Amino acid sequence: MKSKELSVDLRDIIVSRHKSGEGYKTIAAALKVSSSTVGSIIRKWKTFGTTMSLPRSGRPSKLSDRGKRVLVREVANNPMVTLKELQGVSEKMGEPSSRKTIATALHRSGQYGRGAKRKVIRSEHNTKRKSKELSVDLRDIIVSRHKSGEGYKKIAAALKLSNSTVGNIIRKWKTFGSTMSRPRSGRPSKLSDRGERVLVREVANNPMVTLKELQGVSEKMGEPLSRKTIATALQRSGLYERGAKRKINQKTSKPKLAPPNECGVSELHEEIARLQEENDKLKTRLWSLESQAMSALEEKAEAERALEDIQKVQGEKQLAAQSKEINSLEDTVAALRVDYERSLTANADSHKDLKENLISSKHELLRVQEQLAMAEKELDEKFQQTAAYRHMKDILTKKNEQIKDIRKRLQGYEPNA
Structure with missing residues (x-):
């Protein structure tokens, strides 16, 4: 994925280090940036005189940096949020965006959607056991029909087989010249x-x-x-195979109750009445316990709702305070950036004025040097026209002639080689 752009402050630091005489590799190693990036920033500064991002082709992004941060925060707080709900959040911010735009912005921040794992539907065809091999007689019938000119589909429809089975048998016959089963790997059946x-x-x-x-x-x-x-x-x-039904052991089974006699009927009625009274008491107690449990559950539900309301109010207040703080910080950063751009523009203007003054001074210096050269030449010409210069020149000429004469005389006294 394409990396983010360097901040304007970091670009200015690169340019200032370059002005101080540092090389590309030194700057890149110190700021942990690639050498090509350092070279691109410096070339851009030399060409356009600024490190700010220039206008580019293409439509600008619909989502601002603040809007992207809000969407990422929503996903972090609720990972199960949908793109449709995030569309509503972007519309509330005044930046209506499509689902594709929101998904792309989240992908750049490392947030990706996940779909539920598809459940495999096992049909009757999938769960059916693998069928047996066809008999040799049926394979020979398929080959004979194929020799008579019938096609795969016609043979399959007539014998109620699949086209792939018919094709496999015919290809096997063409390759090996037989429809018998070939030897296979593994131990043969006993x-x-x-x-x-x-x-x-x-x-x-x-x-x-x-x-x-x-x-x-x-x-x-x-x-x-x-x-x-x-x-x-x-x-x-x-x-x-099926197992036999388990028989009941008569010795270990519980004996059946004997029928009550006439004298025990009254006692049995008394016991039934006592058990009914106990049952009524237990029902009453159960009803009271159920009513207490229901009231406790209702109180618990009310307490949970109150706690959720309090948490929601606190969360909204905290979120409002955080958003207000973020907005103030963004305004401060924007103001600082505007001031920095103004100061940068002023520095650029002053640099331009200084450059123009330097160029004019350089032209003036060249003009003065040319005038000095012309004055020196005129002075030499005037000096050559003076009487002292001519007299000195005559003396030097006479001396040169005397020296030549003396050399000639000396040559006459030298012995011949």
Whole structure:
């Protein structure tokens, strides 16, 4: 995600460090900013004379910085708030925004919505057990129909099979030249198809047969199997074992009450009357306890409502105070920024005036230097026209001629090499 812009104060610090002679890498290491960012800010300052953000193309943001902070605060206080409710909050602030705009602003602050996990609907088709393999005869019928020119859909409709099954069988026949099942990985089944049919027939003839007896049948066929293997084979054929109903032990069961005799009828009526009186007393006591519990619950509900009202009032007061403080701080920051911009504009104007004065002074200095050079040249010309200069020049010429004459004479006295 794109990082935030640097503050104007930090940009001014970068420019001031550059003016003091520090390099890009030194400034970047000191302020923990990349060298490219430092270079971009300094080039912008050299080009436009300011570090403020220039007007950009595109529509300005509908949400202000304050509005974004309010939305983030709402989400932090109530994580279950919806975008529609946040739209109402933005409208109250006077910044009506779409759900997409609000979601984008929250994403920039690291707030993301979460949807409930989708519940998988398990239909009858999904829960149905994997079907058995088709018989070799049926596969041969599919291949023969395909050879006669029938298509996949027509064969599937005629034999009540799926198109994918028909296609798989035909591709297998084209690849291996046979419709028989290929060898597969894993241990082969201990029970053959014939043995499975025999076990199913035994269970059909005698539903009360046990797994131990079926083990004996499989051993007689020459296919000794465990009880688990036999039970699995029967379950594949739709046969499941059932346990017998548990019998009641007559010895441990409680004895039935004997019928009362004639002399005990009056005592039984007295006992029933006493139990009814106790029952009425218990009902009265229960009613009083229920009424007390209901009154206590009502008092508790009233106390909770009063506490919620108090908390709501306090929260509104606290929120109003915080918003007022934030607004005052924002106004102070805005005023300081305006003052800083004014001072920056004044400094820019004074810098411009100083630059113009320096340029004019430089031009004046060049003009004075040119005048001095011309005066020096005129002075040399005037000096050359004086009598003393001409006399000195004549003397020097005569001396040079005398020196040349003396050299010639000396050459005559030198021996020949």
